Amino acid sequence: MPPPSPASPGPQATAVAAQAQPGQIVESQYDRTERTASLIAAGKHRNLIGGQWNTMGDLQLDFLRRSGLMPEHRVLDIGCGCLRAGVKLIPYLEPDHYYGLDAEKALLDVGFHKELARAGIQDRLSRANLYASRLFIHRRLGAAAIDMAICNSVMTHLPLNYVRICLENTLDYFKDGASLFMTFFELPAGTRFSAPHTNTHGVTTNGASDPYHYTVSDMVHAAEATGWAASYIGEWGHPRGQAMMRYRRA
Numbered sequence: 143m144p145p146p147s148p149a150s151p152g153p154q155a156t157a158v159a160a161q162a163q164p165g166q167i168v169e170s171q172y173d174r175t176e177r178t179a180s181l182i183a184a185g186k187h188r189n190l191i192g193g194q195w196n197t198m199g200d201l202q203l204d205f206l207r208r209s210g211l212m213p214e215h216r217v218l219d220i221g222c223g224c225l226r227a228g229v230k231l232i233p234y235l236e237p238d239h240y241y242g243l244d245a246e247k248a249l250l251d252v253g254f255h256k257e258l259a260r261a262g263i264q265d266r267l268s269r270a271n272l273y274a275s276r277l278f279i280h281r282r283l284g285a286a287a288i289d290m291a292i293c294n295s296v297m298t299h300l301p302l303n304y305v306r307i308c309l310e311n312t313l314d315y316f317k318d319g320a321s322l323f324m325t326f327f328e329l330p331a332g333t334r335f336s337a338p339h340t341n342t343h344g345v346t347t348n349g350a351s352d353p354y355h356y357t358v359s360d361m362v363h364a365a366e367a368t369g370w371a372a373s374y375i376g377e378w379g380h381p382r383g384q385a386m387m388r389y390r391r392a
């Protein structure tokens with residue numbers, strides 16, 4: 143089982159993010175807790191997680207289906223936000239076969255209470271399947287439960303250490319041979335890491351601030367000694383040019 147750890151950032155981490163001053167480093171845009179709260183209160187939770195609601199939801203469902211997803215599988219959506227992929231995956235999967243993890247409990251709440259209700263599918267999911275943690279720990283999930291996972295547009299907002307922490311802490315939830323798909327902004331090999339990089343879709347990424355870029359070898363390295371075998375998929379149709387990695391439980 144994964145090691146015990148706090149289920150939320152805790153008051154200290156929250157206070158640090160909220161007090162960040164201009165010029166100070168805020169690790170991720172999702173650490174801006176006041177901005178998060180005010181967007182959710184204003185009903186703009188879809189904007190908070192990047193908009194493109196149907197496009198990005200359908201893209202994730204289609205990709206997982208092309209990768210072998212079946213209705214009887216159990217899926218973990220890592221950094222699921224307000225269920226942009228969930229509203230597409232939940233009707234496809236058998237009831238309660240979708241599990242979500244996110245750092246922000248308020249996004250899980252609005253996803254469950256507003257988005258699932260709006261889609262008329264709230265009866266297909268227990269609220270307990272959605273769990274708040276910023277260290278990728280889901281206390282309602284047992285060992286070897288998950289067949290497939292998606293982690294879309296999450297590590298693009300986080301330093302590379304989180305990739306390793308995510309892989310380490312989620313491993314036990316997966317069946318042997320199960321796959322975890324993770325997107326990232328790809329920095330071509332040989333490109334200066336610390337300089338901003340603009341991809342072919344016009345998105346500029348950074349070495350030390352959100353949105354982050356990584357090389358393929360960074361994403362492979364982060365899986366070393368975690369129990370996952372990494373392989374590169376690359377292009378999968380993401381509208382902002384995020385690339386895809388596959389991690390298979392060895």
Ligand SMILES: C[S@@+](CC[C@H](N)C(=O)[O-])C[C@H]1O[C@@H](n2cnc3c(N)ncnc32)[C@H](O)[C@@H]1O
Nearest residue numbers: 172191221222223226244245246276294295296
């Ligand atoms: C761009 S949104 C993507 C949401 C979802 N994957 C989708 O495609 O709709 C990024 C999400 O990552 C979550 N997130 C950021 N840091 C996280 C962490 N350390 N652990 C879990 N979730 C995190 C944010 O709260 C947010 O919901």
